[in-house]
Amino acid sequence: MSSVEATDKRDAILKTALALFTERGFYGTPTAMISREAGVATGTLFFYFKTKEDLIDTLYRQIKSQAAAALREGVDREPTVQVKIRKVGENALAWATTRPDEFRFMEQFAHSPFVSTTAHEEGMSHFLFLEELVRDGVREGTLRECDTGLLCSVLASSLSGLTARIMESPDPGQRALLARQGLSFIWNGIAAHPDGESCGGTHKITTTKKRSR
Amino acid sequence: MSSVEATDKRDAILKTALALFTERGFYGTPTAMISREAGVATGTLFFYFKTKEDLIDTLYRQIKSQAAAALREGVDREPTVQVKIRKVGENALAWATTRPDEFRFMEQFAHSPFVSTTAHEEGMSHFLFLEELVRDGVREGTLRECDTGLLCSVLASSLSGLTARIMESPDPGQRALLARQGLSFIWNGIAAHPDGESCGGTHKITTTKKRSR
DNA sequence: GTATAAATTGACTGGTCAGTCAATATGTCT
DNA sequence: AGACATATTGACTGACCAGTCAATTTATAC
Structure with a gap:
């Protein structure tokens, strides 16, 4: 129960998913491919991640x-x-x-x-x-x-x-x-430049400190 | 024959696809949804674009x-x-x-x-x-x-x-x-900076900018 | 008019895939 | 030992969806 780092299967899934996703995109990567490549069963993937989106989110x-x-x-x-x-x-x-x-x-x-x-x-x-x-x-x-x-x-x-x-x-x-x-x-x-200037001609920085949103 | 702009259906498809893709991604957007939203039949989409990927590529x-x-x-x-x-x-x-x-x-x-x-x-x-x-x-x-x-x-x-x-x-x-x-x-x-430096070489930025105030 | 091609339709299909589940294994505590 | 929780399996399914196609309409040509 101590739990830390639980299974390495979970890690294997994450690692494999990362590689496959970058290479083939989310769409092009079926969950079955991930589990196979990670050396686990389909069910295992869904044991650790409720849905595919959950996996993606976790990875992200x-x-x-x-x-x-x-x-x-x-x-x-x-x-x-x-x-x-x-x-x-x-x-x-x-x-x-x-x-x-x-x-x-x-x-x-x-x-x-x-x-x-x-x-x-x-x-x-x-x-x-x-x-x-x-x-x-x-x-x-x-x-x-x-x-x-x-x-x-x-x-x-x-x-x-x-x-x-x-x-x-x-x-x-x-x-x-x-x-x-x-x-x-x-x-x-x-960086701040001593001579001020820059590119924009006049360049008034009357920063209206308006924090929007 | 003048030809310009052939069908506007094609354009409608492209336009709709653009909106849907940005909003929901390629994966989340079935071709059927595109055609429906664009007001054409499924077949029409595939008349103008051989595959979904073709549509994406063309748009891109x-x-x-x-x-x-x-x-x-x-x-x-x-x-x-x-x-x-x-x-x-x-x-x-x-x-x-x-x-x-x-x-x-x-x-x-x-x-x-x-x-x-x-x-x-x-x-x-x-x-x-x-x-x-x-x-x-x-x-x-x-x-x-x-x-x-x-x-x-x-x-x-x-x-x-x-x-x-x-x-x-x-x-x-x-x-x-x-x-x-x-x-x-x-x-x-x-921009090139008058005081030389630029980027290569050693690049000591020893600007000990004592903050005067 | 008739013939021929281009455009348009939408019901249908074949394959794919996310997610389920009942069975089985592995561990852990008493 | 048994009892209980936690992992793990992979065959299966139901939904979904890219792409087809035979039929129909519209445009162009003669």
Whole structure:
């Protein structure tokens, strides 16, 4: 009853499902195929997961929370916002390159209607620390004064684009170079610039601090 | 014989499929539902599209090419690389906010295994002009010296993240503000910076920014 | 008009697959 | 040992759905 980690069958199912889903999509992967490939009976899958959707949701939640933990790793120890953020970036890259299946899974299903809304929301909640970090940066003037949500969105999407690009190249040296360039892109984008300006001509930042919704 | 626009039934099917797919996913949308909703018989759908996958592919191709055309709109007329790129950004934002369904469709299925590889590749080909634009920018020194593919990837993903964030806010004023800030983020990321550095090399950001206050 | 092709219909089918269930196994406590 | 809970099995089923097809309508040609 102690329960922790129960059966490894459950884990086998999750692991197999992850591989098959990324490769063939939810639709293209019958539950029977998952159980067969995982070396268990059909019934076993439905013993651990009430429905197929339950399996998908569980997988999504698990990966999302693991990813968040990975991004956060060691960040608190860093001294400044700038270094913290760079650390997050490096963590993200490391996570994605180490666990390509998980990364592709997220990439594919981040906007999928297969995944329940609640799972999506819960997934987001793990990344709140990032939002806070950004808010700190803006407050202390390291980051450019602008909508926090915007910074986060763009930060996240740039990171994922960067990662995707990096994974195209097999050579580790090349990868390191791209990583450096990409992170520098991102930093230049979010960092406060002394001369103000930027691209948008006038650029009035009279931030109406309206928190919508 | 003039032919243009053949049947509007075909268009109705495509339009309905678009709406249903974005809302319920490929899996969750039976062909029967599409045809019913579009006001045609099941057979008609399969008259115009050999299979369901064919329908999906066609839709994907169509939207992707429309999007590319929209992004390109008026760019050639602009004088400098900087303005051209800003124009592309504005076009992208305008396209996405005008056609939310199409945007969400792309967002959802850009990495989907449902879409055939050839369709994915063909889709990419429409965006070659962007790559060229970036290459020009790098050559003439406006953009930072680094891997073109990287610049493109990150440019594209930032834009899509920015767009997603913008669409969350209903207020046009707020949207405009976010757009300005977001585009400025991107420009700062890709632009060459006078103080050299850019991205390669050592990259010590020893900006000991003592916060004065 | 008649002939021929293109478009449209919807009842039907064959296969697939999520999920069930009764049987069986494995463990655990007394 | 028996009693009880928890796992595990895989044959089975009922629903669903992509795709067919013979029949019918509409357009075009001669």
